[in-house]
Amino acid sequence: MDIVRPEVPDAVLKIQRAGVTVRMVTGDNIVTARAIAVNCNILKPEQLEDTRCCMEGPEFYEKMGGLVVKGGKEEVGNFEVFKSLMPYMKVMARSRPEDKYLMVTGLRQMGHTVAVTGDGTNDAPALKKADVGFAMGKTGTDVCKEAADILITDDNFSSIVKACMWGRNVYDNIKRFLQFQLTVNVGACIITFIGAIIGKEAPL
Numbered sequence: 621m622d623i624v625r626p627e628v629p630d631a632v633l634k635i636q637r638a639g640v641t642v643r644m645v646t647g648d649n650i651v652t653a654r655a656i657a658v659n660c661n662i663l664k665p666e667q668l669e670d671t672r673c674c675m676e677g678p679e680f681y682e683k684m685g686g687l688v689v690k691g692g693k694e695e696v697g698n699f700e701v702f703k704s705l706m707p708y709m710k711v712m713a714r715s716r717p718e719d720k721y722l723m724v725t726g727l728r729q730m731g732h733t734v735a736v737t738g739d740g741t742n743d744a745p746a747l748k749k750a751d752v753g754f755a756m757g758k759t760g761t762d763v764c765k766e767a768a769d770i771l772i773t774d775d776n777f778s779s780i781v782k783a784c785m786w787g788r789n790v791y792d793n794i795k796r797f798l799q800f801q802l803t804v805n806v807g808a809c810i811i812t813f814i815g816a817i818i819g820k821e822a823p824l
Contacts, residue, residue, distance in 0.1 A: 624659045631778040632661045645712045645720050650676055653713035663710045672708035677719030680712055687722055696726040703730060720746040738764055754780055
């Protein structure tokens, strides 16, 4: 099996504590996928035999009823089944491009914000469909890089954790700035308006 980088398990735990669900979609066989997922802290040892947590791509696609187009929008065929499975599903093995694409489509249909990582040409449709696509800068193909929103220059999962952290940081700061500006400006307008009505000297 592939060797897990030493920093990945801690990075996965950190991003899970931040409220992000990490799922592994791989072309490896299900035994290898389970072993790697446990080492990466994506899957707990007690979940190894749970068929809802680990599934092969073709089986997943069949259970979900594939993709259907309704009103010009792509949707999951058996959306209720998809919704009931997603809280448990952590690993998809033997996945094909259409399986990954179906998962991204379903998660977005549920209202989730979806980020996808990939390095191959086959990952391009899912990267394009996701809210945020992360492509590997070193090993990624040109097609994959073109489809992604962000390039990870060191091909390291911990860089995604940092990107998430700084993204939230910027978002929080913008919220605080707007809150401050609105509070001050609305207060100033009200005081000026009252001062103008009273007819005395302008308070500001």
